[in-house]
Each structure stands twice: as structure tokens, then as C-alpha cells.
């Protein structure tokens with residue numbers, strides 16, 4: 001079971017606005033390619049083709065997104081906390097305000113980094 005290069009003849013283009021599996025493409029794990037093929041078996045290597053995304057992978061993707069969201073929330077809370085500290089610092093002295101402002105700037109950048 002190895003790739004003989006035949007699969008490139010059936011190579012499927014990435015569909016626009018829909019998923020590869022949703023548009024009827026099948027994935028060969030051996031050839032590492034998406035193909036347009038009616039059969040269940042790869043015409044190239046003979047390995048069983050995948051017609052659905054891997055459940056585990058999808059779940060992991062979903063979980064990663066949830067984690068990213070909660071991270072953003074955590075950062076937002078941090079910024080709010082620092083703002084509170086800043087307000088308190090303004091009341092105490094101007095020197096401490098500068099330090100508080102610097103840390104606000106640093107934390108505020110973080111959500112952008114996570115999104116990217």
C-alpha cells in the first residue's frame with residue numbers, strides 16, 4: 001500500500017464556501033490527498049478512503065476554540081483588574097501610575113496575539 005502517483009489525476013480542488021467532505025471529496029491517508037472518486041477505496045494505493053472528518057480531530061479543534069475564548073475572557077478580566085489598580089495608583093502617587101499604565105499596555109496586546 002503505497003502511493004503510485006495515480007491519485008494526482010483525481011486530485012480535488014479545495015471547494016469555496018463548503019467543506020471538502022461536504023462536497024463529496026474523499027481523503028486518502030496514504031497518498032495524503034483529497035480526491036474526487038466514487039469508490040470507497042483509493043484508486044492509487046488501494047487504501048480505504050475517508051469520507052468524514054475525524055471525530056477526535058474535530059472535537060480537539062472545537063475544544064481549542066473554547067479554550068481560546070476563555071483565554072480571551074481571562075485577559076479581559078486581567079485588563080479590568082489592572083485598570084482598577086491604575087485608578088488606585090492615581091490616588092496614591094504619579095510615579096506608580098506610570099508603572100500601572102505600562103502593564104495595561106502589555107496585557108492589552110495579548111488578545112491580538114491569541115487571535116492570530
Ligand SMILES: [Zn+2]
Nearest residue numbers: 003007031044
Ligand atoms: Zn497516491
Ligand SMILES: [Zn+2]
Nearest residue numbers: 028031042045
Ligand atoms: Zn491512496
